[in-house]
Amino acid sequence: xxxxxxxxxxxxxxxxxxxxxxxxxxxxxxxxxxxxxxxxxxxxxxxxxxxxxxxxxxxxxxxxxxxxxxxxxxxxxxxxxxxxxxxxxxxxxxxxxxxxxxxxxxxxxxxxxxxxxxxxxxxxxxxxxxxxxxxxxxxxxxxxxxxxxxxxxxxxxxxxxxxxxxxxxxxxxxxxxxxxxxxxxxxxxxxxxxxxxxxxxxxxxxxxxxxxxxxxxxxxxxxxxxxxxxxxxxxxxxxxxxxxxxxxxxxxxxxxxxxxxxxxx
Amino acid sequence: xxxxxxxxxxxxxxxxxxxxxxxxxxxxxxxxxxxxxxxxxxxxxxxxxxxxxxxxxxxxxxxxxxx
Numbered sequence: 120x121x122x123x124x125x126x127x128x129x130x131x132x133x134x135x136x137x138x139x140x141x142x143x144x145x146x147x148x149x150x151x152x153x154x155x156x157x158x159x160x161x162x163x164x165x166x167x168x169x170x171x172x173x174x175x176x177x178x179x180x181x182x183x184x185x186x187x188x189x190x191x192x193x194x195x196x197x198x199x200x201x202x203x204x205x206x207x208x209x210x211x212x213x214x215x216x217x218x219x220x221x222x223x224x225x226x227x228x229x230x231x232x233x234x235x236x237x238x239x240x241x242x243x244x245x246x247x248x249x250x251x252x253x254x255x256x257x258x259x260x261x262x263x264x265x266x267x268x269x270x271x272x273x274x275x276x277x278x279x280x281x282x283x284x285x286x287x288x289x290x291x292x293x294x295x296x297x298x299x300x301x302x303x304x305x306x307x308x309x310x311x312x313x314x315x316x317x318x319x320x321x322x323x324x325x326x327x328x329x330x331x332x333x334x335x336x337x338x339x340x341x342x343x344x345x346x347x348x349x350x351x352x353x354x355x356x357x358x359x360x361x362x363x364x365x366x367x368x369x370x371x372x373x374x375x376x377x378x379x380x381x382x383x384x
Numbered sequence: 385x386x387x388x389x390x391x392x393x394x395x396x397x398x399x400x401x402x403x404x405x406x407x408x409x410x411x412x413x414x415x416x417x418x419x420x421x422x423x424x425x426x427x428x429x430x431x432x433x434x435x436x437x438x439x440x441x442x443x444x445x446x447x448x449x450x451x
Contacts, residue, residue, distance in 0.1 A: 138451025148449060163450025166391040166443065167410070167417060178447050179416050194450050204420070208445050211425045212418035284451070333451030 122357065124329050126159075126306055127222060127254040127275040129188075133158045134323070135353040136190070136308065138333025142342065145181040151336055152182065154346035159188045161224055161331070163195070164209050184220075189213055190256065192224040197237065199244035202227050206248060223248065224278075226258035234284040234311075238265050242272065249273040258310050263298040270305050277303060278310035278331060281322060285334045287314030290321045300326040316345075316352035323356025324364070386438040397436060404431040406442065418445050 123130035137157040142148040152160055160182055182189070191209030193202040206223045213220035227244055229237035238260055248255050254275045259266055261279040269277050279299055282288035289312060290296065300307045306328035313319050313332045322330050330353055339345035388395045390406070397406060403426050407413050419426045420443040426434050436442075 139449040140451045142449060161451055162447040164418075164445050165448045167412060167446050177416060178449055189447065191447065192450055204423070207425050208418045208420055208443065209447075211427060212416060212445065212447060331451075 120358070122361070124306060126256070131158045131188070132156075133350075133353075134329040134357055135319070135349055136161065136329060136331040137336060137346070137349075138331070139178060139182065140333050141337035145176060145178070147342060148178075149181050151342045151346040152187070154343045154350065155336065156350045157187075159190050161190045161192050161333070164191055164193075164205050164212065184213060188222065189220075190222060190224045193226050193244075195228070196226070197228050197240075199227060199240040199247065202240075202244045203247050206253060207251075210253070219252075221252055221254045222256070222275075223253050224256050224258065225274075236260055236280070238262070242268060245269055245272045245274055256308070261292055261295040261299065263295065263302050266299045266307075267302055270303060274305065276306040276308055276328075278308045280311040281309045281318070282312030284311040286312055287335060287338075288312055289314050289318040290325070293321070293325055296322070296325050296327065313349075316348040319349050319352040320356035320359070323353055324359050326360055329353070386436060386440075388436060388439075389441045391442070391444060401436050402432055403434045403436065403442075406436065407431065407444070410444070412444065416446065419443070420445075 123132055124134045133156045135155055135157050136159040137152055137155050138161045139148055162178060193205045196202040196205055202225055209223060210220050225244055227237050227240040229235050236259055245255055245257055249272055256276040256278055257269050257274045258278050259269060266277045282291045308329040308331050309322040309327050310331040313330060313335045319330050336342050336346045336349060385396045386399055388397060403419055422441055
């Protein structure tokens with residue numbers, strides 16, 4: 120089925136976006152990402168480790184930007200200023216002579232104990248970044264009003280949390296997600312909270328355009344197998360959404376087999 | 385010698401050193417890194433020409449695993 124996810128004018132076959140944190144080593148990172156089928160992978164931007172062995176491979180050698188779309192994030196930033204600085208560095212890091220890297224994931228956190236987004240700072244950072252030509256995919260609260268504000272600023276995708284980052288608690292407020300989806304003209308992706316395959320399928324059945332996850336795969340007993348499960352769940356949820364589910368009948372049953380022609384009638 | 389702050393740590397370099405010389409000292413030439421000097425990006429193409437001054441604050445970053 121040809122049903123691409125289009126973000127900032129680029130079409131992607133996979134609607135599953137994955138993070139690259141919390142894996143036991145780079146080999147497991149790459150194997151899980153390959154099993155997930157993801158084309159967009161998030162990375163964090165950090166200071167070079169002075170004690171690091173310069174001969175060690177770097178993440179971008181394991182996940183070459185020629186093969187994957189690298190989505191640098193601002194994880195750990197608690198102000199618009201830090202987030203903007205981080206993404207300017209990310210753009211410099213990922214740009215080549217022939218191509219400027221503009222696609223980024225903005226997240227400005229508000230509280231280290233729950234990693235909820237600081238929405239006023241998020242909106243402020245989004246305005247600056249859009250003005251500077253960034254294509255901003257933005258982690259946000261599941262608030263349809265602020266999701267609309269981010270879209271109006273010019274963000275290329277809005278990415279509400281389904282539950283807290285790294286919690287694996289699943290889709291806690293499907294009604295708010297539906298409000299955001301119904302109001303949005305840009306892709307809506309669930310970012311954060313997915314714990315297992317059924318959560319990803321539920322997000323897609325609600326009409327989300329994609330799902331971004333990290334811990335649900337990396338912290339699974341077998342990350343590579345869970346990555347494969349998530350790929351199927353996102354595809355299944357998307358097909359179910361497009362197919363349109365049957366109406367729920369709360370107070371009546373309807374047999375699937377013919378009611379005529381029973382023996383002994 | 386000039387006193388710098390590199391990734392939050394004090395560092396000392398010969399006067400008139402370039403950004404490239406700083407990267408060389410740290411084994412980072414040819415690696416995928418990005419450099420910010422006093423809050424401004426130093427583009428890769430200018431690493432060999434931008435000279436560091438006493439008191440400069442530098443950030444050198446890489447991509448690492450993250451969600």
